[in-house]
Amino acid sequence: MVYKLLFSPTGGTAAVANALTDGQIVDLTDRSRDFSAVALTAEDVAVIAVPSYAGRVPKTAAARLAEVQGGGARAVLVCVYGNRAYEDTLVELADLAEAAGFRAAAGIAALAEHSIARTYAAGRPDAADKAELHTFWEKIEAKLRAGDDTAPALPGNRPYKPLAVHSMVPHTAKRCIDCGRCAAACPVGAIDATDPRRTDADLCIGCMRCVALCPVQARQIDPDALAALTARLAPLCAGHKENELFL
Template sequence: MVYQLLFSPTGGTRAVADALATGQVIDLTDCDADFSAVQLTAEDVAVIAVPSYGGRVPEIAAQRLTRVQGGSARAVLVCVYGNRAYEDTLVELADLAAATGFRVVAAVAALAEHSIARMYAADRPDEADKAVLGTLWEKIRAKLDAGDDTVPALPGQRPYKPRGTRTMVPRTSKRCVACGRCTLGCPVGAIDPRDPLRTDPTRCIGCMRCVQICPVGARQPDPDALAALVQHLEPLCADRKENELFL
């Protein structure tokens, strides 16, 4: 059986994973789920997909993944990034998967719209990406069917690069209607359910899910911080990067 272990706050990582192979979803953004109850077997295949946050696996996704019991299932790792770079994300994800009992047999680095500076990799994965990802899955499937469990060589460094220390906490405007969608959807429970105008900056990971799902556009990144980020990313995101396969 194929499982998708997904950390996809704004949907880009989910779109990439679906373009590769659909399966039973284990949602790593669910802060109420008991991930220790997830048990796979050696007959299963796990597509483990996360976004790259500053060249690393999101810390909360790493914590939740380590609770899953891999059971020697074969794992296809997927790192999704917004056209800047993914740096040490794949090697970190490989180490996490191996420590949890998975057998890593393949990996993909793929593109999706940047979750904050959305003009970068806008509308990706696009149709061309999806066609490429389908072809990559055919190659992965051939390796799986052949019983080839060799571990792919992955780009990245150990020790991993340091995590960033700053998070862009979205602001809430007076347009907020207190519908509660952001409080229910926040992967880390950072938004006060009694007062959605309040976000705990020590818990927020800047994933932008609240921005994505707000029905009235009341939550947005700080405009000055966003402008600075866009300017910083411009030379790094000028060229269209392509999806990569590691077998």
Template sequence: MMVYQLIFSPTGGTQAVANALSGGQVVDLTDRNFDFSSVALTAEDVAFIAVPSYGGRVPLPAVERLGKVHGGGARAVLVCVYGNRAYEDTLAELSDVAEFAGFRVVAGVAALAEHSIARKYAAGRPDESDKAVLRDFQARIQAKLDAGDTTAPALPGNRPYKKRGVRSIVPQAGKACTACGRCAVVCPVGAINAANPKVTDSSKCISCMRCVAQCPVHARDLNPVVLGGLELALKPVCSTRKENELFL
């Protein structure tokens, strides 16, 4: 039996949640150059499939890349990570994507991590309390697997899913940019011009903030007026601490 982590984690929050639940061989769903059709699991394997919630949906690149994986009947634990607003239809959609790829869904988690754009919300999460909850749930998942129970949990969400929102928050390079090209290399969708990293294709950008997180000189950021407006809009729904939701 092999344990896999299939992770779309542009800024590290989703990876931190997944690590609290499991170890295993990592398949990086942010790598736009990887051949995901080469990933083949078996019915004896276990996969932790973890994605952030983008506007209540699974990020489209993650949908497309997971669809190329050969699940082979492997048991799957679905992990949806969100920044304290709401995850809406993310788990339902992820379940459908996983089943289409040949996985058997046996558990699900909706977990908290620092909001990737408005970082003041869910700051520092997953914290130690979150990690303790996730470790305990991992033990419960293992007990279910040891018992040979592969029943699918009831997961929240609607079908049809909510309409995808249009993301228009595009990080820009500032004066400190050295044009090293790191952001262009790590961008999950190839939105940054490799020849001129100060140029970003807004029609491709998914506002994942990976370029901001990976810039070695912290030269990429958001327009402070736009960020301030977003933080203000999120304040009513993000200010109260939410807790992890577990589905077994």
């Protein structure tokens, strides 16, 4: 059985994982789920896919993955980034997966539209990316069929870079219709279910899920803050970066 353990608040990471293969989804953004009840076996394969937040695994994803019982399943480790860099995300994900009982079989660094500054890697994964990811999966399957237990050599550093994510907390415009969709979907419960105009800035992880899901575009980032971020990222996100496979 193939399982896809996904932390994908805005859909980019899920798009990459779905281009790789089908499988039973374990949604790591679901704050109501008991992840300790998720148990795999050595016969299973897990695609563990997370976005890179400032070069690290999102803390929420790390905590929920730690609850899963890997059971010796082979793991394909996927980090998805918005055209800046993924830095230590893959090696941290490998360590988290090993601690949860998984055996790393492959690693992938893939591109998806930046979740905040959406002009960067816009439209990715595109058709060419998806075809390439499908080819990656065929190579991974060949390795698994051959019984090759070699762990992939992954780029990154231990100790990891300091976790210095400064969350950009979306605000709510007057056109909010109080549908509550954002509060129900927030991975960390930062939005007040009784008053979705209120967001707990201390809980918010800046994942932008509420922005992506709002049916009337009432959840927004401060325009000046967004413009400053976009300008700061410009020299770092220039050019067309390629997907990478590590076997």
